[in-house]
Amino acid sequence: MRTAILVVDDDDIFNGVLVRAFARRDIPARGVTSLEEARAVISEAAPERVVLDLNLAGASGLTLIPELLAARQDCRIVVLTGYASIATAVEAIKLGAMQYLAKPVEIDAILAALEDATPEIEGAIAAEPMSVSRLEWEHIQRILQANEGNISATARALQMHRRTLQRKLGKRPPPFPPLAGGS
Amino acid sequence: MRTAILVVDDDDIFNGVLVRAFARRDIPARGVTSLEEARAVISEAAPERVVLDLNLAGASGLTLIPELLAARQDCRIVVLTGYASIATAVEAIKLGAMQYLAKPVEIDAILAALEDATPEIEGAIAAEPMSVSRLEWEHIQRILQANEGNISATARALQMHRRTLQRKLGKRPPPFPPLAGGS
DNA sequence: TGGCGCTGCGGCATAACGTCGCACCCGCCT
DNA sequence: AGGCGGGTGCGACGTTATGCCGCAGCGCCA
Incomplete structure (x- = not known):
């Protein structure tokens, strides 16, 4: 049996939306809004799947990735942030996250990223340069x-x-x- | 002894600039401008360090990453692109690249990424970034x-x-x- | 305990920017 | 020829952003 999905996001509203969205799909989920709470949950029962926000009241959620993986090697982490940047994306993946998504994002994309380990290699290249x-x-x-x-x-x-x-x-x-x- | 740095970039000018910049620092480098040339070099002598552009005349340089790593497990790859996106960044790192940088970028940043196997941040800071x-x-x-x-x-x-x-x-x-x- | 560095933020003068408008040039089409 | 679409350069004006002050709070360390 899988453990509930752990949602770590200090935005209460978004956090709630996510947890309820999971619930509506009969996927058990638990939301926490701080690193401390997250650590508590981890030590109690290491989650198998995690949705992680990077901006946690000033602190970086990035630090949680190694802890999660230490608690459970096969932990699947999807980083989700409103302040997406290539730098943090690279860092997150290096640390072992499965996917890095920018808000706003649909629940299905999160679920897909969480479930699906296969990256499509033939990634299309962007057409426009950055502004x-x-x-x-x-x-x-x-x-x-x-x-x-x-x-x-x-x-x-x-x-x-x-x-x-x-x-x-x-x-x-x-x-x-x-x-x-x-x- | 290390092999020369392999620079894969279809932009002749930028490629040349890179190779010369490396040469000026007494770092042997070899530039190629297509996937085919790159493959030829790889099969001949698998490079230890590679600077890889993603837009290679339409083809994605991403496909070269697995080949490079297959040819040499400890190959250090830095992806460099003028059309950066989070999606390709995530993909590149998942495939095993060490770093993903957006053009324009300083030579020092490339070298730092190439050398820095360990997340020793101190070294990277030494070189001043562009304003x-x-x-x-x-x-x-x-x-x-x-x-x-x-x-x-x-x-x-x-x-x-x-x-x-x-x-x-x-x-x-x-x-x-x-x-x-x-x- | 004081010094030091980092942080967040208010205020203010100045520089940069977005937006509109105008004149001019050029190539193209009917 | 005239009309049309697109590019260029530039002036003007109101709105933002920036540079630069200063202050207070906090953690650190001798």
């Missing part, structure tokens, strides 16, 4: 990643004013030109 | 080039207002970052 704003966002995320989330250090590396970086980070990422949920 | 303005400028030039100098078309592709593009083009290029050959 300048998107490129900037990706670049910032990458450097921020390299600096372990240190905003001041990132601002210095980017030769950008710290205040400006803060403001940029506070905003939503620019729309991604090509496909998102695909795969 | 956002410089990154933007490089990107604009690239797309402008692709559109044969057509400003209106470039503005559309970049989802930027034509007036804004004009103003940006009218200004001098942003302060020079660390990057070598102007690509």
Whole structure:
């Protein structure tokens, strides 16, 4: 028997929507909204399937991936975030996540990613180049990643004013030109 | 002894820039511009380090990743593309690439990704990343080039207002970052 | 306990941007 | 010829974003 799907997302509303959507499909699911709660659930009964949000009240959900896999090797993790960036996507997959999806996304895509381990190799290549704003966002995320989330250090590396970086980070990422949920 | 870095990119100019940049650092490198050439090199002497572009004259460089790893398990692959997307990034990492970077990118970032087997972040930070303005400028030039100098078309592709593009083009290029050959 | 660095945020002057409009040129079609 | 569509350059104006101050809170460490 499979354990319930663990939904980790600090957005109460979205979290609820997900859990109920799973419930409607007779899939047991449990939602938590913080790293602490998540850890508690893990130590209690390591989940087999997890939907993980990256922005958990400032903390990065990324850190949870190794813990999940340590608790259960065959744990299937799908990362789901409203602030999708290539940098964090690469990191998440490297850490062992199965899939990385950008919100908004349909429940079915999440389920598919959770169930389906087969990646289609013949991934289509994007037709359009990134917009300048998107490129900037990706670049910032990458450097921020390299600096372990240190905003001041990132601002210095980017030769950008710290205040400006803060403001940029506070905003939503620019729309991604090509496909998102695909795969 | 390490084999030369294999650069797979159908953009002759960028390919040349990369190979020369490596040469300037006394790093042996060999550039090829097609999947066929790449396969030839692989069967001849499986490279240890590879810089792989995704858009190879229509074909996806993604397919080369399994082949490279089959030829040499410890092959280090860095995917580099001008048409980055989260979907292909996820795919590339799943297939075994070490890093996924969006053009334009600094040579140092490529080298750092190639060398850094361990997530030792310190090394990566050492090299200064491009400033956002410089990154933007490089990107604009690239797309402008692709559109044969057509400003209106470039503005559309970049989802930027034509007036804004004009103003940006009218200004001098942003302060020079660390990057070598102007690509 | 004070110093140091990171963080978040308010405020303000200035620069950049989005948007509209205009004139001009060029190639094409009828 | 005239009309039409597309590209280019540029002025003007209101709206945003940015650079740069400053302040307070927090964790860290000698």
